[in-house]
Amino acid sequence: MSPEPQIVETLRDRYKLLSTLGAGGFATVYKAEQIATGQLVAVKVLTLTEAPQGSDRDRRLERFHREMRLCAQLHHPNIVRLIDSGQAGPAVVYTVFDLAPGKDLAHLLADEGRLEPKEAKYLMLQVLDALACAHGQCVVHRDLKPANIMVTHTGARRNAIVLDFGIGAVAADAKREEMSRLTQTSESIGTPCYAAPEQLRSEAPTRRSDLYA
Secondary structure, three states: OOOOHHHHHHHOOOEEEEEEEEEOOOEEEEEEEEOOOOOEEEEEEEEOOOOOOOHHHHHHHHHHHHHHHHHHHOOOOOEOOEEEEEEOOOOEEEEEEEOOOOEEHHHHHHHHOOOOHHHHHHHHHHHHHHHHHHHHOOEEOOOOOHHHEEEEOOOOOOEEEEOOOOOOEEOOOOOHHHHHHHOOOOOOOOOHHHOOHHHHOOOOOOHHHHHHO
16 A cells, blocks of 8 residues: 555655555554654554544643654664654644564464464563563553564564554553643553453553563
């Protein structure tokens, strides 16, 4: 699927959009080339054109800016890196991430079947170390699942990179005032089959919610 012409035109001075990587209810992710460097990146564009004016639109913007703030705190080789963000016109808000080459773990398991125990341990220890970094910044992912773990093969061994802190939140035991403001019962709680019981009960997430997933 080709990127929308309006988005292409709006970002053309900084990014050349090449193809669509994925789309959700509130955002679309594009494979793109950064004009200044030629680097391949992933550009996540918030969908505002169909959102009505008022609280729903404001909530989408709040969630999007929150993701940007959370990702900006996280510096770890196994967490996808935030490169850039901005607003180009009234209807285009975007963030830019490193483009992690490889397959997500869900597709890898579908193609190859069960991983060997040594490789499963190696990859999951990397995921746990990435979570330790996030949790050290009081950030809970809240949607950890195979589709949000990219497995790259750019060196001698495959490595795991944690993606998509799009519904991440501040841990329940830190900054409680911000926690109550940012997590609402109407907000997505993640993927049900990976969600911890407290998430399904719409309770505040904790670091253990990610470990459950």
